[in-house]
Amino acid sequence: MNFYTEKKHNEKNKELPIYKNVDVLVVGSGPSGLAAAIASSRTGAKTMIVERYGCFGGVISQVGVEGFAWYRHTNTIEAGGIAFEFEERAKKIGGELKEVQSISQALDAEYFKIVADELIEEAGVLPLLHTMVVEAILENGVIKGVIAEGKSGRFAIMASRIIDCTGDGDVAAKAGAPFRKRDQLHSVTPLFNVKGVNKQKFQNYIENDLKPTYADWKGEWEMSTNGKEDHLFSPYLVKPFTQAIADGYLVADDMIDYGGSYSSVTDEGDVTQLNVVFIRGVDCTDVEELTRAEITGRKAVLNAIRVMNKYVPGFEHAKLRNFGMTLGTRESRQIEGHYSMTGDDVMNQARFEDSIGIFPEFIDGNGILWIPTTGRYYQIPLRALLPYKVKNLLVAGRAISGDIMAHASFRNMSCCVVTGQGAGVVAALSIRDNVDPSHVDIKSIHCELERQKVRYE
Structure with a gap:
């Protein structure tokens, strides 16, 4: 659909106040964004998270998808890390429900708002709700920050690294990173x-x-x-x-x-x-x-x-x-990354030297359903989180690079946590070591992932 009319309005050029200057800025606070911000801060970076709604949690707390790990059975192998923390913290405050088709517990959408608040606060992440990112700030192909808007007005947030966890690849698209979007997308659901x-x-x-x-x-x-x-x-x-x-x-x-x-x-x-x-x-x-x-x-x-x-x-x-506060979205933009994951990777237990986490052989979409009951799993490469053409930008969640069959696996919430946690670790380490995110020593990444209790091999 052509959203715009032919008429144009010239917006005035004006100086904008800089709200914050941080090491790592995470845009979007769904499962991937929460994990990215928490992991980045735990790795030592001054981290900020920006969210357009009034609570953190994305598809869990805003859409109402409570079956966080509905695929889990006795032999399912998972990455752990912050994904397990979500469940443990929900249980601690009575925010869990019996999930009827698995051995997992559902996360109560309302209680999860509290879980997210507490995890962000404890990690020392700077939070900003009711704020929408509307533009990327670039210099010679390097992302330097974003322009955001809220009831306070229009302002800039500067950052050494930015992680796009919007689900729709909004920041990547605004920055000019190439992406794919199918003509016939998966359906949407009002939960x-x-x-x-x-x-x-x-x-x-x-x-x-x-x-x-x-x-x-x-x-x-x-x-x-x-x-x-x-x-x-x-x-x-x-x-x-x-x-x-x-x-x-x-x-x-x-x-x-x-x-x-x-x-x-x-x-x-x-x-x-x-x-x-x-x-x-x-x-x-x-x-x-x-x-x-x-x-x-x-x-x-x-x-x-x-x-x-x-x-x-x-x-x-x-x-x-x-x-739910908004529709449940299954698919929109996907970046073109330095590696594009495939259904073959998911179905044949792919292994990668630059793995930032694992996910079970779980596929739900595009006409295929595989429930992970046998202990099979695949690794997720860092390269799938790195878009072409824009430096210092990482993408986590369902908008990472892959074909439609791989997307039917990595779009799931707990896999979004895996890619988010990996992105947060890499972003923070790249600042510490003063290198491009694509050049962070993989041994350093794996060492930090181990410290954060993430399985990557």
């Missing part, structure tokens, strides 16, 4: 929670009537597995929606797919992270399309609740408790 569910009646329906497994995934969720996942329980709700459409109770929509999963069921009758509405054809870097999807999504959620009231035992009196 929501409901209250008033009869827990026992609902669980009886799931366990004795529906008996869902990963082999049941259809529609937007239709996947090919390698067989080992097919018998495993999945909290998958599609039957009520297909029946409602067949009965004429729910009108089919070419742009919306209904049916999906949930994360937890509380004793009080709350069902969390209902992931049952999928909106196609949305470019999450276009604010008009985002606006349409937000409004359309809320209407679709009410349709979904109405269907579950009628067709899901235990949901007869369920009501909306809350929406």
